[in-house]
Amino acid sequence: MLCFRSNAYALFLVFLFFLFLFRHEVVSEASDVRTLHIPGYYKSFVFGGREHSEVLPWRKIERRNLAEGSEADNSSLILAEKRTYRRDPLNDFKKYTGGWNISNEHYWASVGFTAAPFFAIAAGWFVIFALCLCIICIRHCCCQLNSYGYSRTAYALSLIFLVLFTIAAIVGCVVLYTGQGKFHASTMNTLDYAVNKADVTAENLRNVSDYLSAAKKITVDSTILSPDVQKSIDDIDKKINSSASTLSRQTGDNKDRIQHGLDQMRFALIVVAAVMLFLAFLGFLFSILGLQFLVYTLVILGWILVAGTFILCGVFHLLHNVAGDACVSMDEWVQNPTAHTALDDILPCVDNATAQETLLKTKNVTYQLVNVVNAVINNVVNQNFPPASTPLYYNQSGPLVPVLCNPFHSDLTDRLCASGEVSLYNSSEVWKKYTCNISTSSGICTTPGRLTAQIYSQMSAAVNVSYGLYRYGPFLVNLQDCTFVRDTFTDISHDYCPGLRRYSQWIYIGLVIVSAAVMLSLVFWVIYARERRHRVYTKQYDARSEGLYKGR
Structure with a gap:
């Protein structure tokens, strides 16, 4: 016991x-x-x-530090x-x-x-x-x-x-x-x-x-x-x-x-x-x-x-x-x-430098593409050439095609659209009204219009790329500041x-x-x-x- x-x-x-x-x-x-x-x-x-x-x-x-006007060191935390x-x-x-x-x-x-x-x-x-x-x-x-x-x-x-x-x-x-x-x-x-x-x-x-x-x-x-x-x-x-x-x-x-x-x-x-x-x-x-x-x-x-x-x-x-x-x-x-x-x-x-460079590059490419499209509109599409006087003639006629709105100035700052310009968002729909029927043999317009199907397709492709780059701008800004x-x-x-x-x-x-x-x-x-x-x-x-x- x-x-x-x-x-x-x-x-x-x-x-x-x-x-x-x-x-x-x-x-x-x-x-x-x-x-x-x-x-x-x-x-x-x-x-x-x-x-x-x-x-x-x-x-x-x-x-409290901000209220005192002190500046925090953001290099490390x-x-x-x-x-x-x-x-x-x-x-x-x-x-x-x-x-x-x-x-x-x-x-x-x-x-x-x-x-x-x-x-x-x-x-x-x-x-x-x-x-x-x-x-x-x-x-x-x-x-x-x-x-x-x-x-x-x-x-x-x-x-x-x-x-x-x-x-x-x-x-x-x-x-x-x-x-x-x-x-x-x-x-x-x-x-x-x-x-x-x-x-x-x-x-x-x-x-x-x-x-x-x-x-x-x-x-x-x-x-x-x-x-x-x-x-x-x-x-x-x-x-x-x-x-x-x-x-x-x-x-x-x-x-x-x-x-x-x-x-x-x-x-x-x-x-x-x-x-x-x-x-x-x-x-x-x-x-x-x-x-x-x-x-x-x-x-x-x-x-x-x-x-x-x-x-x-x-x-x-x-x-x-x-x-x-x-x-x-x-x-x-x-x-x-x-x-x-x-x-x-x-x-x-x-990487901040890569994000910033990408943002600037997309703006520059968008700016350049819009200029390319507008140059063709101003120098070719909206010109009234005498018949067969230049390779640029394809019997373009009718109302002038509105130019494309460039969202950026030459210094890549934001720009507002001017009167008469079409935006990247709906330009393809607007331009479609200016297309003409072409002759399969000669390749020139047989009806009133200033855009052939080929030129319209090329301009639309340029606009799609420009709009895509422009649309990703906010995303790239978010990348830049993480x-x-x-x-x-x-x-x-x-x-x-x-x-x-x-x-x-x-x-x-x-x-x-x-x-x-x-x-x-x-x-x-x-x-x-x-x-x-x-x-x-x-x-x-x-x-x-x-x-x-x-x-x-």
Whole structure:
């Protein structure tokens, strides 16, 4: 009886020790939380910077500086600087000040340090419970169960706690499984959205390149673009295609790497949830049935698995913080899109010089094409040549063809259409009224009109190319100031980040519940199984004693 009580007390002390650790972790974490208010967006939590009594909102700091007339340095920007102000184990536990940067080992060390309590619990559990198992084994070998009597209170309490912790383990597994499914779906939706935005941008760049290439082939009544303009088109085409390829390749590679990691993580979590649920159920069943050997077998297996799940708790607590850091970083970058930051590695802006050069080149080509068309209209189409006096004569007659509106001045600034000009948008429809029927033998107009089918077709082709280049002007302006990336990160921050943070939190909360519930279940598996065995043995002894007494 004394041996059993010693073993039970030892296991109960383990229960109290880890209960204290959990309480200490919750209290220390709660005292270390700071709320960063970003007006109009969301609240995020910062684990770190405990000595600071206040963390000022980043946007408020920016507006205060602007109000004071200070000029910010846009060459670089430290993202989520306040949120990532954590201790760095690689730098003598000094505070990390580099901001969110997934390519910086000090960032990972600092954010990993926030998960240190879970790693410490895993190590403490592994060592201390191993010592308890050794003590139980030694006492089991050295002591004999030669005294009788049991505590009904201890028996009832151990059964109640065993049921409660088994239910808690089931709940934790459900939370873990649900959280990983929603987190995986939310993350994949976010990745698909970012990649789709990058693909659309790259496709638009290639469309601009195609229009520029088509402009080189435009011929209106034997009039073409000048050789220097054609050469400049070749030069800019190379840069456009290079930028488009880089954008698609980099975002695609990042998606593949992240998706591979997410798939592995999802498989691991599903396996953990299934194994821990099966372990909790078998342990409860074997304890109720009093199968002590099987209980101890599961205890040893559960001892290892619990340590592993606590390590996973730390890993996903780390990932939860990284996801929160990334969301805050996106929101801050939106305010300074021209700054060089770590987000450039995820969804890069198109090179500003290339975007600006492309914009100027599309304006210049549009301007030159319109001039080519108008030169043909003024010098050929609207001229009344004597019959067969020049190769330009094809019996053009009737009302004059309106010239095309050039949307740019010679300095490529915007220009308004003058009276009598037709716009790029509807010029082909207007000009169609000025076409004539031609003789198949002579090739001259046989009806009133100033445009043959061939000239009309060539002018329409030039207009289509010009309009296409002109239509992509706003898109190129957005590339120049990186608007497409800013819009992408804004949408992710508003629409996807809340789900990412919420479901990543579900995962590590589910892991904490499962780990704690199974850990404490291990203790009460042993206590209840031994208490039940002792209770059965005591009743048998009492029955034999009563039979001997009556026999007398």
